[in-house]
Amino acid sequence: MQQGVSTGAPRLSAIGLRKSYGSLLAVGGVSLEIAAGEIHGLCGPNGAGKSTIVKMLSGQLLPDEGSLAIDGAEVTLSSPQQAQRAGIAIVDQELSVVPALSIRDNLALGAAGRRAGGADRQLLDEVGLGHIDLATPAHRLTLGERQLVEIARALGRDARLLILDEPTATLSEHEIVRVFGAVRRAAERGHSVIFVSHRLGEVLDLCDRVTVIRDGGLVATTQTATLDMATLIHQMVGGTVDVSGSERRRIAGTARGAAARLVVEDLRVGRVVSGFSLEAEPGRIYALAGQLGSGAGAVVRALGGLEARAAGRVHVDGRRVAPASPTAAARGGIAFVSADRKAEGLFLTKTVAANLVATRLAHVSRMGIVRAAAERATVRDLAARAGIRPERLDDAVGDLSGGNQQKVLVGRALDHADVKVLVLDEPTRGVDVAGRAVIHDLLRAAAEDGLTVIFASTDLDELVGLGDVVLTMWGGRQVGRHDAGVDPAVVLADITHHQEAAA
Amino acid sequence: MIAEEMRAGVPAAAVPVGGRRRAGALSLAGAGLLLVGLAVLAIDTERFLTLDNVRAILSSASIVGIAALGATAVMLAGGQVSLATATLASVTAMIFLALLGAGLVPAIAGTLAAGALAYAVLGWLVGVFAVNPIVLTVGAGSLLTGLTVAITGGDQVTPAGGGFSTLNDRILTLPVSVWTFFALALVLHVVLTRTAVGQRISLVGESRPTAIAAGLPVGAIVTGAFAIGGALTAVAGMFLGAVNTNASLEVGGNLTFDAIAAVLVGGTAIAGGSGSALRTLSGALVVAAISDLLVLRGYATGTQTCIKGLLVLLVVLGVHLRRTGAGR
Numbered sequence: 001m002q003q004g005v006s007t008g009a010p011r012l013s014a015i016g017l018r019k020s021y022g023s024l025l026a027v028g029g030v031s032l033e034i035a036a037g038e039i040h041g042l043c044g045p046n047g048a049g050k051s052t053i054v055k056m057l058s059g060q061l062l063p064d065e066g067s068l069a070i071d072g073a074e075v076t077l078s079s080p081q082q083a084q085r086a087g088i089a090i091v092d093q094e095l096s097v098v099p100a101l102s103i104r105d106n107l108a109l110g111a112a113g114r115r116a117g118g119a120d121r122q123l124l125d126e127v128g129l130g131h132i133d134l135a136t137p138a139h140r141l142t143l144g145e146r147q148l149v150e151i152a153r154a155l156g157r158d159a160r161l162l163i164l165d166e167p168t169a170t171l172s173e174h175e176i177v178r179v180f181g182a183v184r185r186a187a188e189r190g191h192s193v194i195f196v197s198h199r200l201g202e203v204l205d206l207c208d209r210v211t212v213i214r215d216g217g218l219v220a221t222t223q224t225a226t227l228d229m230a231t232l233i234h235q236m237v238g239g240t241v242d243v244s245g246s247e248r249r250r251i252a253g254t255a256r257g258a259a260a261r262l263v264v265e266d267l268r269v270g271r272v273v274s275g276f277s278l279e280a281e282p283g284r285i286y287a288l289a290g291q292l293g294s295g296a297g298a299v300v301r302a303l304g305g306l307e308a309r310a311a312g313r314v315h316v317d318g319r320r321v322a323p324a325s326p327t328a329a330a331r332g333g334i335a336f337v338s339a340d341r342k343a344e345g346l347f348l349t350k351t352v353a354a355n356l357v358a359t360r361l362a363h364v365s366r367m368g369i370v371r372a373a374a375e376r377a378t379v380r381d382l383a384a385r386a387g388i389r390p391e392r393l394d395d396a397v398g399d400l401s402g403g404n405q406q407k408v409l410v411g412r413a414l415d416h417a418d419v420k421v422l423v424l425d426e427p428t429r430g431v432d433v434a435g436r437a438v439i440h441d442l443l444r445a446a447a448e449d450g451l452t453v454i455f456a457s458t459d460l461d462e463l464v465g466l467g468d469v470v471l472t473m474w475g476g477r478q479v480g481r482h483d484a485g486v487d488p489a490v491v492l493a494d495i496t497h498h499q500e501a502a503a
Numbered sequence: 504m505i506a507e508e509m510r511a512g513v514p515a516a517a518v519p520v521g522g523r524r525r526a527g528a529l530s531l532a533g534a535g536l537l538l539v540g541l542a543v544l545a546i547d548t549e550r551f552l553t554l555d556n557v558r559a560i561l562s563s564a565s566i567v568g569i570a571a572l573g574a575t576a577v578m579l580a581g582g583q584v585s586l587a588t589a590t591l592a593s594v595t596a597m598i599f600l601a602l603l604g605a606g607l608v609p610a611i612a613g614t615l616a617a618g619a620l621a622y623a624v625l626g627w628l629v630g631v632f633a634v635n636p637i638v639l640t641v642g643a644g645s646l647l648t649g650l651t652v653a654i655t656g657g658d659q660v661t662p663a664g665g666g667f668s669t670l671n672d673r674i675l676t677l678p679v680s681v682w683t684f685f686a687l688a689l690v691l692h693v694v695l696t697r698t699a700v701g702q703r704i705s706l707v708g709e710s711r712p713t714a715i716a717a718g719l720p721v722g723a724i725v726t727g728a729f730a731i732g733g734a735l736t737a738v739a740g741m742f743l744g745a746v747n748t749n750a751s752l753e754v755g756g757n758l759t760f761d762a763i764a765a766v767l768v769g770g771t772a773i774a775g776g777s778g779s780a781l782r783t784l785s786g787a788l789v790v791a792a793i794s795d796l797l798v799l800r801g802y803a804t805g806t807q808t809c810i811k812g813l814l815v816l817l818v819v820l821g822v823h824l825r826r827t828g829a830g831r
Contacts, residue, residue: 306716330718344716347709349777358706359717361699368698412717 009072011036011192012057012161017066019052026052028216029066034161036071039183039193041203041210041224043236049216050196054165057194058090059083070160089154092165097146099139103129106138107153123152127182143292144175151182155191162186163194168202173460174291174496180206198432200232201461212236236433261452262334262421264303267312267323272298274476276312280452282420285443287467288456290495295476296456297339303423303454304336305329316420330359333420335413339429341402345409348398352388353379355397356412363417385445386411387438403435410442414451422446424455428462440466460488533821537814541792548799556799558677560791564765565680566742568787570758571765572684572691573735575783577622578771579695580728581708582629582636587644588736588762589755591621594651595740596750597660600667607666611741618737619730621647626729631722633711648752659751662744670745680742684784687735691780694731704728705777764811765790768818790814 014032018025027049034040044050055061057068059077068075070086077083083090097106107120120134127148138146147167154162164183168176183206187193197203203210204224212219212235219235262280267273273295280286290296302310305326314321314332321332329336338344347355356379357364364374383393386407392400397408406428413422427443428436443466447453457463463470464486472480472494480494545551570588577585595618602610625643628634672679695701703724707714714721739758744750769786771778790811797807 304716305718326715326718327720336716336718338716343710344712347706347713350706350709354702354706358702359719361702365699368700370697370699370702 009069010034011038011071012194013069013072014057015067015069017053017056017063017068019056019061019064026216027056027063027213030213030216030218031066032211032218032221034192034194036160036192037187037190038209039187039195039207041207042194042196042213043198043200043203043210043232044213044219048213048236050213051165052216053213054090054092054163054194054196057083057161058088058163084157087158087160088163089157089159089161090163090165091147091150091154091167097138097141097149100137102135102137103132103141103149104134106149107134107156109153119156123156124149126155126185127152128178128185142175144171144178147171147175147179148182151179151186155186159191161192161194163196165196166198167195168197168199173458173492176202199459199461200229200236200433204229204232233433261317262303262454263313263315265313265315267299267302267310267314269295269298269302269307269311270309272476273302276473276476276478278454278471280421280454282450282452283447284468285447285453285455285466287463287470288454288473289458289460289463289470289491290456290473291458294473294495296473297425299473300336300423300425300454300456301338303329303334303421304338304425305334306336306338333418335359335419335422337409337413337422337424337427339426341405341409341430346397346405349396351394352383352397352400352408353393355408356382356386356388356393359412382411382414385414386442401432401435402430403432403438406431406435406439407442410439414442414446419451421452421454424453426457426459427455428457428459436462460492463491464488533817537817541789541796544796544800545792548796551796551799554676556795560788560795561681562678563794564787564791565678565684566739566746567758567761567765567791568684568784569680569687569742570736570739570762571769571783571787572687572780573732573739574762574766575732575769575771575778575780576691576695576704576728576735577626577636577732578766579708579778580626580630580704580725581711582626582725582729582732584637584763585622585625585640585729585732586637586759587625587640587647589758590644590647590752591618591733591736591755592740592743592758593750593752593755594621594647595737596744596747596754597651597655599737599741600660600662600744600750603662603664603666606664607669610664610666614737614741615734618740619734622733622736623726623730626726626732627722629729630707630725651752657751659749660744661749667741667745667748670742680746683738683742684787687738688780688784691731691735695780700724700727709777761790764815767815767822770818770822772822 010033012032012034014030017027017030019027030049030053042050042053052061056063057077059080059082062078068077070088075082075086077086077088098109101109103124104120107123124130124132124134129145129148129152132145138149141149151162167179171179183193183195195203195207204227207224209221209223210227210232211221212232214236261282262278264276264278267276272293276295276299278286288296288299298307301307302323303314305324305328308324310323312323314323316332316334319332321334322328326336342348347358357375360378361370364370364378379393380390383390388404388407388411392404397405400408410424410427413419422443424443428439431439440462443453443455455466468484470482470486470491471478472482472491474495482490550556570592574585574588595614598617599610599614602613625636625639628639629636670679674682695705703719704727707719707721707724711721740755743754747754765787766778766783767786768790769778769782769784771782793810793814794807797810
């Protein structure tokens with residue numbers, strides 16, 4: 001409690017925050033109170049107003065109405081510098097660590113005057129980077145370590161309130177554990193923390209209390225000790241969406257015992273994947289678990305034909321699929337959904353309809369001429385299966401939310417008459433809770449229709465919740481195979497390779 | 504940032520109220536202003552609104568316009584611009600005149616095939632190996648020039664038969680080239696909007712990585728788009744040869760840049776993906792009308808070129824703003 005103030009006033013008191021953009025109300029009267037040393041979760045579906053609140057708290061936006069007080073003293077934050085002076089620091093997904101600079105220089109960035117070298121050392125210790133040399137250039141660090149350096153920098157500025165905006169979105173499970181350790185230690189010493197995240201498991205695990213907002217308004221602030229996942233999800237989505245999809249008890253594969261549809265033998269991708277084999281049955285979902293660099297992502301990309309260095313044998317229904325060719329993969333009945341929706345998934349300025357039909361143009365054409373009626377019918381059918389509202393079909397797909405974009409992408413892959421294997425990389429990256437449940441249901445339905453579904457993910461809940469079979473990867477090899485219902489801790493241990501590393 | 508936040512707490516219907524629409528309105532207003540200005544100038548200019556003058560405008564628009572249709576196909580496929588247009592047109596003009604000895608129809612067929620083949624090779628390199636099209640077409644233009652000089656010894660090619668005069672005929676007071684231009688614009692429009700090939704061309708142009716990941720045959724699609732472009736350029740070359748009744752490497756003249764100007768003024772995006780043959784048709788007509796207007800009002804050649812250049816810049820800026828959305 002080195003910097004706690006003994007007045008008993010809360011660390012942060014925000015009353016009636018309100019912000020409109022033009023005639024559009026983004027945040028309509030949200031109040032928030034955070035105690036010294038508290039870790040406070042901030043949750044809400046995409047577009048609920050979370051980032052507007054974060055911006056108001058960090059001096060990037062001035063509220064239209066409402067007041068802010070830090071330790072009982074009212075403040076006006078009209079610039080990030082003022083927020084910093086008031087003791088508020090923000091760490092967001094856009095890492096501001098400079099790769100070319102050493103850790104020491106990065107810690108000094110933006111600080112007023114030099115600190116003693118010992119202070120820097122102590123900061124690194126606090127965030128669990130005690131083993132790393134201060135002179136190490138930041139580009140040698142992993143993403144998670146860079147995030148930890150950012151947190152250390154914020155702590156070094158004596159931040160009384162630390163705002164973490166989706167800090168774990170790009171991190172592996174292993175790195176997340178370290179970031180959380182640092183956050184907990186900071187809180188124990190009296191720093192307050194606001195933790196903004198989509199990952200509800202993490203929020204429940206880390207936070208003391210959690211505030212849920214929806215449509216710009218406050219839904220509830222609840223002690224996490226008395227809160228379970230179902231209630232939290234209910235608060236976020238307002239009970240309008242069936243979110244039980246991923247938790248739903250699975251029906252075993254419909255074609256159990258059938259001949260393997262996808263057979264992968266000794267798949268290799270440069271040094272990233274060294275010998276991956278799999279016999280996958282129709283009607284089942286195979287989850288590839290692994291951190292960045294484990295090779296899980298490279299396996300699914302290679303199945304989609306997108307790894308130029310891929311070698312090995314891939315057969316679909318007994319027919320050979322040439323490696324390293326996306327067209328060969330598509331012809332062989334493999335549909336691939338990239339993790340990078342914007343760069344590699346969608347034709348952003350084209351309409352939803354044009355995107356849905358993009359890979360089926362030959363099917364809706366006769367003598368090369370696209371038949372408008374057939375095209376429309378296909379589009380409507382795909383939209384209905386993927387849960388896309390018909391009135392959005394003529395919108396540019398780039399204008400849709402992340403969840404809806406992902407629906408379009410999965411929808412497009414779902415229905416070639418000749419798709420047999422659906423391969424996805426991070427199927428719900430950047431998708432909110434409600435959208436995530438819908439995507440999971442879509443994949444479940446695809447499997448029930450008899451497709452073989454394979455996805456790679458770094459999200460434990462998704463791996464365990466969606467996969468009928470969970471394959472764990474580490475260092476380019478498969479290290480484990482588990483059936484549905486496996487304890488997430490086992491999967492986590494596999495992909496961080498604890499046993500072997502200790503042995 | 505702000506636009507993204509606006510999207511945040513509000514119903515979906517309000518989403519498009521962003522920079523994109525504002526910029527769209529802006530460029531639409533710009534186009535309107537330009538047309539009104541043109542109309543005023545046209546009324547004010549003697550002899551502009553006469554049948555003879557309209558015929559002259561259409562004639563001068565036609566050959567550039569046909570080449571511009573070829574450039575449209577290339578640009579839509581994400582091939583940016585071809586800097587070999589004038590060279591290919593000159594070479595196909597020579598091929599056409601040389602082949603006329605075998606009759607008009609075989610000459611036309613042979614010339615079309617030559618143009619399509621030459622560009623198909625370039626398209627294959629661009630499509631499969633992602634070669635930079637600008638560098639490639641500059642190189643290909645030089646290669647073609649060198650080959651031609653080696654074969655002809657730098658001499659002009661004269662018609663080997665009389666069939667070319669058919670291309671100089673008039674139908675209903677308008678030259679064949681004008682009718683051909685209109686017909687080809689319509690055909691290309693239908694191909695680009697109503698056929699699987701055309702839609703794929705515009706998908707690849709919109710995002711090559713996305714098309715690859717979706718399993719589309721990107722190499723074949725880009726090759727096809729270039730082949731269409733080459734065949735259309737060959738049509739322009741045939742008319743050039745027929746009008747001049749002889750052909751050398753000079754016959755293409757400023758065709759490369761005139762064609763690009765017509766495409767851009769029409770509003771096809773240079774980055775690929777969005778645009779249309781009808782836009783190029785109107786672009787070619789607008790450029791021709793402005794040139795004609797400037798000639799009739801007695802402006803010097805330098806001034807004419809300046810004004811054309813300025814026009815291209817303005818339209819490119821407008822299209823860019825519309826695509827990216829100002830202030831987003």
